Each structure stands twice: as structure tokens, then as C-alpha cells.
Amino acid sequence: MSEPSEVEAARLTTQRIGAAYDRHVRGRPVEASTVATISYLVTLVAVRAYTTIVRPLPDAPDITIGDTHIHHVVPGVLLLLLAGMLALDEVARLPRAVLFGVGAALVLDELALIVFLKDVYWLPEGVLSLVAVAVGLAALVVNAWRGRQFLGALMNAFRRRSPRGGRRPPG
Numbered sequence: 001m002s003e004p005s006e007v008e009a010a011r012l013t014t015q016r017i018g019a020a021y022d023r024h025v026r027g028r029p030v031e032a033s034t035v036a037t038i039s040y041l042v043t044l045v046a047v048r049a050y051t052t053i054v055r056p057l058p059d060a061p062d063i064t065i066g067d068t069h070i071h072h073v074v075p076g077v078l079l080l081l082l083a084g085m086l087a088l089d090e091v092a093r094l095p096r097a098v099l100f101g102v103g104a105a106l107v108l109d110e111l112a113l114i115v116f117l118k119d120v121y122w123l124p125e126g127v128l129s130l131v132a133v134a135v136g137l138a139a140l141v142v143n144a145w146r147g148r149q150f151l152g153a154l155m156n157a158f159r160r161r162s163p164r165g166g167r168r169p170p171g
Helices: 006-024 031-054 073-088 093-109 111-116 124-146 148-159
Strands: none
Touching (some): 006 148, 031 093, 073 093, 093 124
């Protein structure tokens, strides 16, 4: 039997992930927190990577209104407020979880800005944001524990692929 192509292996892995989500997460109490956790982690990685990459650029592409730089804490607060507003009437459960996860990552990543009321992101005081992010990551660990069956199935889906994308031999 020949090994599957890269595309076929990726399709099979995606199917396994979908099946694991359906089996262990969809419609269960842990679904919204799993979605929020994934949104938080993806946003945190993306925003930290982006800020690190554009920092040395002389004309970094920032969001500005007039001459005022809009820090990512601002959309973070707005997303948290929107998620809270939607929670009042218990509507849009999974989109609300995404809004919460993204908003929480954006706010915690710049918590030092809120505390010191000045831009200390790259200064020693900015370590407060790292502590806040660590607290958020601790919450991720709790959510990961709650969704451990899904995570186990997810890991199995990826383990079934060899480094070149084919299936590993049994054993």
C-alpha cells in the first residue's frame, strides 16, 4: 500500500480533527471555553509575533487616528465589552467565545499600558504584561485539562503523520 500524498495526508488529518471535535467538544459544556482558549492562544501568538517583527521598522504599519497610535488594548476592551453585552441575553455563544478570547489576549498583552497609563511595552515595566499573559496561559492550562479528551484525540491525529506528511507505520 503506497503512502498518501501530502494533500491526502492533510485532508485525513483535518478529518480526524473534525471528528475529534464532534466527538469530544461540539455541543458540550466545554465547547465555548475551548473556542475561547484557541482564540486567545492564536491571538496572543499573532500579536506578539507582529509587534516583535514591526518594532524595528522605521515606518511600522500601525493603526493611528490623527497622530495618535491606537494600541491593541483598545480593540481588546471593545471586544470584551461586546462579548459581555452578548452574554447578557445569552446569544451567539461561540462567536461570543471568540470575541472574549481575542479581546482577553489583546488586553492582557498590554495590561502594563493600562496600569502605568503610558506605553511601557518594551520597557522594564512591560514585564507586568508578561505576568498577565502568564496568568492567561494558566487559564489555558485549566481549559486544556477540561478538554483533555479532545487534546488527546488532536495529538493522535497529528501523530499519525510522519515528518514527510505520510502515515507512520504501525507499531
